[in-house]
Amino acid sequence: MSKQRRTFSAEDRYSIVQESLRSGPSEVSRKYSLSPSLLRRWKEKYLASGKDGLRDSYPRVDPQLRILEEENERLKRIVAKQALELEVKSELLKKTPIGPRKR
Incomplete structure (x- = not known):
């Protein structure tokens, strides 16, 4: 079984980060099948730049x-x-040069 590459919108990332801040990153990463390092990167971007940091x-x-x-x-x-x-x-x-015309 091969894994498909999923894409998340900025709003999706924001809601997942908010959920991980409430429930803990390990639970959320299992729930959404995300690697903990990806969730950690999203969280760092969110804490550094706010919601705009989660944009593409x-x-x-x-x-x-x-x-x-x-x-x-x-x-x-x-x-x-x-x-x-x-x-x-x-x-x-x-x-x-423009000279006189000869007739």
């Missing part, structure tokens, strides 16, 4: 948002390339 340390990025960010980066590169081309062309025009 990495933000979950919406796939649609990621697609939009990639598109934004691609468009920024295009605009930068065009700006560079315009700058080079304007420099070339400045260097080109």
